Amino acid sequence: MARTTRATQFLERSGVAFETATYDYDPNADRIGLQAAEAIGEAPRRVLKTLMAVLDGKPVCVIVPSDREVSMKKLAAAFGGKHAAMMKPAEAEKTTGYVVGGISPFGQKKQVPTAIEIAALDEALVYINGGQRGLQVRLSPVDARDAVKAIAASLVA
Template sequence: MARKTASQGTPATAVLAAAGVPFVAHPYAHDPSATSYGMEAAEVLGIDPARVFKTLMVEVEGKLAVGIVPVSGTLDLKAVATALGAKKAAMADPKAAERRTGYVLGGISPLGQRQPSPTVLDETAFGFETILVSGGRRGLDIELSPSDLVRLTQAVTARIGSAKG
């Protein structure tokens, strides 16, 4: 896998480069009218949506946390709460998520966040040699191994995603 290039540099790619983690940057032309950023990435890049993961900020017992699930499904809030030892979770306020991470919605990466948060990766990620997550801006996904993502984010893994009906 390739390393980052200067034109693709984000805090997420900087973290990967500093850690010596192999990754592939997948830039694409983001359509400003797209409403599902992750599904847009999967379609434009021609990659199975089960292998492209979205980073969602949740609030668990008054604190922000991260849930990473395939774009082909949805986040099970009860499951992410359970994985973090809590009873319930809710989607975080978008502005709070942006302030916490330093990224804009649609470009929130689990890597290189301004203030790291407890993170849960859906266990289906381990069904693939590599997965894609946001690279830190709209129009950039990064491909890396799920085990590297877990190591760098100190994530726990659990079944936190559910298929879309």
């Protein structure tokens, strides 16, 4: 597995300190984020999943703990919008340039507005997808937020 991806290159260019962790990706897992947390032996609240949504017809990126679900109402409110819905997988892949299971907020084809669950900022270090199935980057959640100019808000149900 390559440990250099568009996501890791983006973090390096941004001057963000990070480490990589690899695991055996299970394409049949019911919940990919929880499978990643278990595989790397980390608490699900510290393994953040990257989701793509559509807010008032425009793409947004959402970063939340792998054991939580996004509240579409809270997501829309965080961006001052009216209606949010999950993006279809094919559209998420086209928008980000990553495959589902390997979507990272870092180094997407086109940076879109991003939000991170505010509770994640309380963790010293978190894991976020590194742009490839089975690859996580371990970094400060504040650094992650700042690197993609994300807003921090309460996003989970």
